[in-house]
Amino acid sequence: MNTLRETLRELASTLRDRPDEIVLDVGAGGELLVARIRLVATLLLMLMPVINLLTGGGVDESLAGFAGTGLGTLLAWLWLILARRKRRYSWLPFVTSASDISMETLVLVLIALQSPAASLNTVIVWSCYPLSIFATALRNDGRVTLLAGLLAIVQYGTLALWVFANAHGQPLVSPGYGEVSVSNQAQRMILLLVTTLLTAVVVYRIQRLVLQSGTDTLTGLPNRSWLMHRVPRLLESAQRDQRSVALAIIDLDQFKRINDRHGHPVGDQALRHVVTVLGDALADGETLMRVGGEEFVLTLPHSMGPAWERMESLRQRVADTPMQLGDAEGGGRPDAERLSITLSAGLASYPADGTDMSALLKRADQRLIVAKRGGRNRVVARA
Secondary structure (H helix, E strand, O other), X not given: OHHHHHHHHHHHHHHHOOOOHHHHHHHHHHHHHHHHHHHHHHHXXXXXXXXXXXXOXXXXXXXXXXXXXXXXXXXXXXXXXXXXXXXXXXXXXXXXHHHHHHHHHHHHHHHHHHOHHHHHHOHHHHHHHHHHHHHHHHHOOHHHHHHHHHHHHHHHHHHHHHHHXXXXXXXXXXXXXXXXXXXXXXXXXHHHHHHHHHHHHHHHHHHHHHHHHOEXXXXXXXXXXXXXXXXXXXXXXXXXXXXXXXXXXXXEOOHHHHHHHHOHHHHHHHHHHHXXXXXXXXXXXXXXXXXXXXXXXXXXXXXXXXXXXXXXXXXXXXXXXXXXXXXXXXXXXXXXXXXXXXXXXEEEEEOOOOOOHHHHHHHHHHHHHHHHHOOOOOEEOOO
């Protein structure tokens, strides 16, 4: 029971909060995929009013379908253009999802103006609601799913209330769609709610899998996979805003000696110790990633001078905070041996040392080698 409660609490938090950057990066690809599918779908949907007209459907209903799908196609072109741009618009998934739901409601409203019963009993148009809600799973953002689901429920519910209110107690009947019942409309509302909840769970599972693939299991830090997604975005943002960004490659000194002398559990404890010491001192905009055994990458929103000063203060903080030997979870007795740990770092800055991640990592690694050869426990920014 406690496990279920914790899972539901985590699910609610995941769907409410802004996703991690790597999740949003994957979601940006999903937004582009949805944009392409949307354009193809709207083009295909334009055939439906034609089919309806050729098979004996009403002219007014067909015209409403043409109007809705025509406007939807124009919007689909616009959303595809924005989704294909290299700059990622954080608002785009929310706007496109709301647009999809609202377009479906608009088509139903146009139908309702001609045949109220048809607007509430049509299956084809209504089915676009759950399809649009399901499509939000590709954005990897639970907030988008909840927005789409809430809009669908509110808009369709409002339409149904309006149609029933204007019926003045008279039966709502259409020759092609039958009689409208309150029970049927209530079932549709429940289906929209279930669709939203089911899609939200799918989004939650996708986010968990993506985060696990981008998280180091030992330290809980972002890993190399996260680095490959995050740093290029960071450099694009720096280029757009014309600002500097520094990147440091950090390596723990004599780490192999710690493993050989004290064993791998103590080595793991040392890694977590350094991560804790550094993590407690990191400021906004500074991100630490573990990319190898004892190797880390730190991004700093500074030019080279301030970045060196910042990295030097972090190096000193680690050197001044020895680790108390104990169990693998980091505990220990007050009289236990204390192990001093130091680190070396090489710095590179954008755009002075390179304009892409590969160039910056290469230059920072060269300077890390200089720091190691110079005696370790130092930060090198010029070499």
